[in-house]
Amino acid sequence: MTETAATIETEALIVGGGLVGLTLGLALARGGVECVVVDALDPSSVTDAAFDGRVSAVAFATCRMFRALNMWDDLAAHAQPINDIVVSDSRGPRAADKAAAAPFFLHFDHREIGDEPLGHLIENRYTRLAQQEALEREPLVTLIAPDAVARVDYDARGATAELRSGRKVRGRVAFACDGRASPTREAAGIKLVKWTYPQVGIVTTVEHERPHEGVAQEYFLPAGPFAILPMVGNRSSLVWTEREELAPAFLALDDDQFTEEIANRFGPYLGKARPVGPRWSYPLGFHMAREYVRPRLALVGDAAHGVHPIAGQGLNLGLRDVAALAEVIVDTARLGLDIGADDVLKRYETWRRFDNTALALGMDALVHLFSNDVAPVRIARDIGLGIVNELPLLRRLFMRHAGGTVAMGGEKKLPRLLRGEAV
Numbered sequence: 001m002t003e004t005a006a007t008i009e010t011e012a013l014i015v016g017g018g019l020v021g022l023t024l025g026l027a028l029a030r031g032g033v034e035c036v037v038v039d040a041l042d043p044s045s046v047t048d049a050a051f052d053g054r055v056s057a058v059a060f061a062t063c064r065m066f067r068a069l070n071m072w073d074d075l076a077a078h079a080q081p082i083n084d085i086v087v088s089d090s091r092g093p094r095a096a097d098k099a100a101a102a103p104f105f106l107h108f109d110h111r112e113i114g115d116e117p118l119g120h121l122i123e124n125r126y127t128r129l130a131q132q133e134a135l136e137r138e139p140l141v142t143l144i145a146p147d148a149v150a151r152v153d154y155d156a157r158g159a160t161a162e163l164r165s166g167r168k169v170r171g172r173v174a175f176a177c178d179g180r181a182s183p184t185r186e187a188a189g190i191k192l193v194k195w196t197y198p199q200v201g202i203v204t205t206v207e208h209e210r211p212h213e214g215v216a217q218e219y220f221l222p223a224g225p226f227a228i229l230p231m232v233g234n235r236s237s238l239v240w241t242e243r244e245e246l247a248p249a250f251l252a253l254d255d256d257q258f259t260e261e262i263a264n265r266f267g268p269y270l271g272k273a274r275p276v277g278p279r280w281s282y283p284l285g286f287h288m289a290r291e292y293v294r295p296r297l298a299l300v301g302d303a304a305h306g307v308h309p310i311a312g313q314g315l316n317l318g319l320r321d322v323a324a325l326a327e328v329i330v331d332t333a334r335l336g337l338d339i340g341a342d343d344v345l346k347r348y349e350t351w352r353r354f355d356n357t358a359l360a361l362g363m364d365a366l367v368h369l370f371s372n373d374v375a376p377v378r379i380a381r382d383i384g385l386g387i388v389n390e391l392p393l394l395r396r397l398f399m400r401h402a403g404g405t406v407a408m409g410g411e412k413k414l415p416r417l418l419r420g421e422a423v
């Protein structure tokens with residue numbers, strides 16, 4: 001990186017240092033490509049417990065990438081292995097009791113595909129901390145934060161960002177990792193296919209009496225999916241999808257009433273459960289950028305696509321983008337070629353667009369199927385769950401997809417980082 005009074009010159013400019021942007025910075029740096037990440041938020045505030053209540057289901061292949069990026073030593077103590085996933089249908093109060101007794105359910109057991117867990121549940125704040133620690137060890141990546149990118153200008157040889165502080169950063173290419181609203185995508189005029197769900201994701205953590213044994217439960221209530229995700233210790237993260245008109249009333253309940261509502265859905269299978277810590281709520285929607293690249297610009301992570309959290313895949317898709325993009329860029333740099341050239345960025349788009357679109361639409365179909373209380377639909381999906389449960393080959397295929405160890409085009413199309421190799 002060279003800095004003159006006016007402009008910082010680098011190879012790759014990354015707009016947004018969230019979970020996706022910082023991982024991209026680390027991956028490029030480990031591949032020998034210098035980069036600057038700019039984020040609007042203060043790094044010390046984003047690791048605070050009050051900043052982000054989400055606990056992400058990190059697929060097995062994504063964990064391999066965290067290992068390859070030197071983050072796993074800092075993460076291991078905070079990562080809860082997911083051994084089993086149980087999916088079932090249920091309705092009304094004491095939903096978990098009914099789910100446990102449901103005649104049709106789907107059980108994914110990691111032992112069917114090997115010794116490794118299906119993935120890990122990790123609190124986002126610990127992933128951010130591990131990224132910040134890894135950043136300290138990578139001299140080729142520089143984080144500028146807090147400072148927002150006010151605009152990006154493109155020319156034939158690169159992209160220049162003007163920051164709110166008045167500084168400028170210039171790279172051969174800009175990577176927009178600036179989230180769902182992506183000001184960089186909007187300024188470039190890239191259109192979205194998008195819709196919103198009439199649902200809100202309520203997220204909170206509960207402590208319970210009995211151990212969860214690494215089992216993630218997801219069952220389907222009339223308002224939408226209710227997920228109980230195992231965390232380290234006798235704790236679980238709840239992702240409770242609720243109708244948007246009802247969610248504010250649930251969020252405003254006092255502690256005793258909120259505990260009662262949770263008990264109604266949670267049931268007694270883990271013993272007494274009590275919420276600990278704050279409640280968060282997230283509006284839920286779908287979006288897919290019509291283009292991922294423009295001259296000297298590529299969209300990555302939520303800037304390119306956003307999905308319902310029904311299958312815990314949003315971050316995993318973004319990190320798969322990172323693995324593919326880093327590989328394309330690092331290979332190009334090793335050949336001494338221009339990392340921001342159109343054909344290089346197109347290679348990334350071709351690699352990722354089909355996979356993202358197929359998975360995102362599949363998840364959208366699941367949301368509609370499982371947020372529906374019409375009797376024939378309910379019966380059909382229950383039977384569908386039961387049938388898949390009886391088909392070991394299909395079950396294993398689902399597990400491999402959930403673990404991220406297969407790409408839509410087959411194992412050999414997985415980027416090196418997702419295979420746990422150096423970028």
Ligand SMILES: Cc1cc2nc3c(=O)[nH]c(=O)nc-3n(C[C@H](O)[C@H](O)[C@H](O)COP(=O)(O)OP(=O)(O)OC[C@H]3O[C@@H](n4cnc5c(N)ncnc54)[C@H](O)[C@@H]3O)c2cc1C
Nearest residue numbers: 016018019020040057149178179301302312313314315316
């Ligand atoms: C309830 C819920 C549960 C979820 N659970 C899971 C799960 O279990 N597993 C999973 O894989 N995914 C999950 N997701 C999805 C996942 O959280 C997101 O896909 C992921 O956080 C997106 O990361 P990102 O870095 O692309 O975007 P963001 O996290 O939105 O980061 C964008 C960054 O860009 C910065 N920024 C924006 N504008 C500017 C600017 N002008 N200048 C500088 N910086 C800027 C912001 O400060 C921010 O740091 C869940 C989502 C929800 C809502």
